[in-house]
Amino acid sequence: MDFPLMLRVFPFFVEAAWVTVQISVLSLLLGLVVAAVIASAKMSGSFVLRAFGSLYVSVFRGTPCLIQLFVLYFGGPQIGINLDPFAAGVIGLGLNIGAYMAESIRGGILGVDRGQVEAARTIGFSKLQTLRLVVLPQAARLMIRPLGVNAVGLIKGSALVSTISVVELTYTAQRFIGSTYKPFEIFGIAALLYMIIVYAVARAVDVLDRRYAIN
């Protein structure tokens, strides 16, 4: 192990880890918005909206995220979409994770006992009131764990944007492996930083889930 080298390149990796965090947070936020829209579409009364929601989920979960990023970043200019790597990365990852999160949200809502809705409707709640005051507060608790799993997957999946030249952790690691020929040392640094981020988020999800879990 070449520790002086590791110390020398470490600052570059800290900077890169910050980019990984930014990409992950931004695409997570975009993903949540997409997921809410798609989940609503999939559970709406309209056939067209339901079909659109199902198609979206099936396409984005049925093809590799890498290809989705390539279509957006390399193919985009052909249909008039010109994005810089960072924006393409955030949008690509967000649209992708949105499909997975939509299923987590839907699962949470479907997990709420049907009797809750019937009872709320019986005592005179409107449909919207039932959703807002009865279903969603309970569904939110059921969503914590699946959404947390999605978020952890997203952090690791953010490594893909290195292929469209976003200078984040994996890109930086690849660069330094190429220039120093020290794959183990470089992997060690990048792995350490990824694990700090990944296990911090996993731990936070654990705590939240235990705090708010029903029963």
Add this chain to the structure above:
Amino acid sequence: MQGLDFSVVTPYTDILLMGVWWTVVLTVTGAVISFFFGIFFAVAVLYAPKVIAYPIRFFMWLFMGTPLLLQLFLIYFGLSQIGINIPALAAGIIGLGLHFAVYNADVMRAGIVSVDVGQTEGARSIGFGRFQTLRYVVIPQAVRNTLPSIGNNLIVLLKESSLVSIIGIAELVHSAQLAISETFRPFEFYITVAALYYVLNLVLETGLRQVEKQVEVTR
């Protein structure tokens, strides 16, 4: 901005189909390795002496906390640094196999633990050895109970196999990149590749559902 023209794809049909073939090869070999190593890791973590169990647990922890892409770089460049020169294809298969073995092991460990203790006691009392009990009684039941999760990992494996294009393996994505470098038509080719993956995924999902149904019936 140029108009879209999907007819540029037709001359490259053969190359893309070769890509599909190699993607299938990668997925199948990766699946086999990840299945058997998954069982091995799970058993080792549960029953092996600490000198073996702890390093494997550390390895699992390391591989679950880092991206596959980074692991592929480690295996591809790391092996050659310690003097083992293997072709990119082998590095890709090892990388995919080990990565998903870790996820399978995680599932399988829970599956083994949840097999009823009575099964082990029964097998031991009719004279099965410890290894025989695992091999013939516990693991078959654990595999059957965890089949849906292992199937899900397999579906992810098919899609993630696209990553090995980065270390230069001529699978589906890499074939498309070859065609794009000649035609400068990324949109048409990547959409075609996406469609091909979608079909592969559909076939795999349908197949897995059939297997699950079979297993349900024989239970």
